[in-house]
Structures are given as structure tokens and as C-alpha cells.
Amino acid sequence: MSTVLGIDIGGSGVKGAPVDLTKGDFAADRHRIATPSKSTPKNVVRVVGEIIDHFSGSLDKESPIGITVPAPVRHGKIPMMANLDDSWEGLAAEKFFSDELGRSVTLVNDADAAGLAEVQFGAAKGTEGIVILTTLGTGIGTAVINDGVMLPNTELGHIEVDGHDAESRAAMSVKENEDLSWKEWAKRLQRYYETMQMLFWPDLFVVGGGVSKKHEKFLPLLDLETPIVPAQLQNKAGIIGAAWLAAERAR
Structure with a gap:
């Protein structure tokens, strides 16, 4: 079909x-x-x-x-x-x-579902190994896919980073509520993604959510070993x- x-x-x-x-x-x-x-x-x-x-x-x-x-x-x-x-x-x-x-x-x-779409048709198509999609919005949603196989229902927006629930410091809603600059917000994203990198050693991060349309304002500010790219398929x-x-x- x-x-x-x-x-x-x-x-x-x-x-x-x-x-x-x-x-x-x-x-x-x-x-x-x-x-x-x-x-x-x-x-x-x-x-x-x-x-x-x-x-x-x-x-x-x-x-x-x-x-x-x-x-x-x-x-x-x-x-x-x-x-x-x-x-x-x-x-x-x-x-x-x-x-x-x-x-x-x-x-x-x-x-x-968004993670599977990005692996099959979008920003992560053709990537071997572990892909972690994160959606930055009201909270932080996540999807983990290894060689096309999904690990369902991950809630990695709630991992602890520097004593805080990650999304309570790094979600897009927090940037807006606290009126953070892109640079200030990127510092929080840096700590989140480098912690995720240390825990999972992924081959690629894909960043989704509406803010990914403005990826040029914050992704270049991150310094990670793992490549990090904006999602392609959006909503x-x-x-x-x-x-x-x-x-x-x-x-």
C-alpha cells in the first residue's frame, strides 16, 4: 500500500x-x-x-x-x-x-511518530545507529531510534541536569517565560544535549518543534561531538x- x-x-x-x-x-x-x-x-x-x-x-x-x-x-x-x-x-x-x-x-x-518520520523521510534519513529526536516546545519531547527500530515512550525531557528536571530549564516555553536571549537559552541547551550525549552516545540529534524553524539562531551556538540538525518535516x-x-x- x-x-x-x-x-x-x-x-x-x-x-x-x-x-x-x-x-x-x-x-x-x-x-x-x-x-x-x-x-x-x-x-x-x-x-x-x-x-x-x-x-x-x-x-x-x-x-x-x-x-x-x-x-x-x-x-x-x-x-x-x-x-x-x-x-x-x-x-x-x-x-x-x-x-x-x-x-x-x-x-x-x-x-x-515524529522521530520515525524524520528517520524514514527527513533529516535523519540514511543515518546508521542511534538517532535522538527532541521537540522543543512547552516541554521537551523525545524519540530514540536505533537503526530504524524505535525505543518507545522515552521521556528524556525529564532527565536531571544540574539538579533540575531538564525541560523545566531548557524547554522553549522557559525561554519565552523567562525572556532569555538566544545565547542564554543555548547555554541551557548545551548542558542538556551534552548530558544526553554522555548518557546515550547517539549518532545524530534532530531538533524539532516550532522553534526549529529558527535553528540558525541557536544550533550554531552549541558545541557537541554529536552532529545536531533541525527537523525537516515540521508539523x-x-x-x-x-x-x-x-x-x-x-x-
Whole structure:
């Protein structure tokens, strides 16, 4: 199958697009619907169904669907949820979505999906060994992929650096809240990435999140042994990665 639907569930919006897996890009314009204010699984799956219906003319009825969530996914279940209704916690969400939608569904953490997309089609394509994606935003999301194989649900934004939870000092939101200059913020990023380097010895860091569009303002200020590059797929990455993973699992 060359075209698979990817859907990204976020705290403010649910976004989806068919993905051309031969190109690693959207096969049609993304469709977005606001996340229900009461973001229970029942309400969210209804919105997901509306997105599927929107693209029904271009999808095979047997085609799998990849869905990202802002939460860890352990064997199809969600052990905790930060940005949606608490009723998600403990849910066998992959089975729930499959049953409700009548389709094969692969559920994946949003940062993990972005990391897979960057490895398969983006900034880390062709890289051998360990790739660590970090998304710098409200917090720090991470994905770890070794020779194409994902280590799911890593929370490396919460490693301790100089006695602090890393994202409490180095997330993009902290730069904004504390009105840090790029140079001041880069000093904090330096400590974060050199600690990650010491712990994991990756072959490549990929930096995502909206701030990666301004990578020239801070990445050149970092002094690391590991190469560090901006993400290429931007806000498409989660949808693309989810679609790719769904296709892989359907083989």
C-alpha cells in the first residue's frame, strides 16, 4: 500500500492527511477539526471518524490508519494522559479505536511518530545507529531510534541536569517565560544535549518543534561531538510517522 491515513490527536486539534509513503509527504491537504472541549475517548473517536470520512474517497476501506496521541502507548494501552480527558488513563485505546472505527488502527506516541518520520523521510534519513529526536516546545519531547527500530515512550525531557528536571530549564516555553536571549537559552541547551550525549552516545540529534524553524539562531551556538540538525518535516512529521508505522505493522 502506498497511501495510508495518518491522524494526529492533540490538545487543541485533531489533524489528518493521507500520506504517500513512496514520497514521505501528504497526498492531499491536511484536514483539521478542533478537539472537543470534553476530550473523552468517545468524543475524540467521533472526530477521528469525521476525518476518515473526509478522505474516504481516496482511501481503501481495508487500509490501516496510524494515530498519534500525546501520551505513552504501552502495548496499545494508555497508562497516563496529560493533555486530554483523564478517562483515557488505563484505556486499551488501540483496540477501542479499531472497534469503534471498524479499521485496523496503530496507536503511537506523538514524539515517537515524529522521530520515525524524520528517520524514514527527513533529516535523519540514511543515518546508521542511534538517532535522538527532541521537540522543543512547552516541554521537551523525545524519540530514540536505533537503526530504524524505535525505543518507545522515552521521556528524556525529564532527565536531571544540574539538579533540575531538564525541560523545566531548557524547554522553549522557559525561554519565552523567562525572556532569555538566544545565547542564554543555548547555554541551557548545551548542558542538556551534552548530558544526553554522555548518557546515550547517539549518532545524530534532530531538533524539532516550532522553534526549529529558527535553528540558525541557536544550533550554531552549541558545541557537541554529536552532529545536531533541525527537523525537516515540521508539523507534518507526526502524521507521516503514524501512517508509516501503520503500514509497516500491516505487512
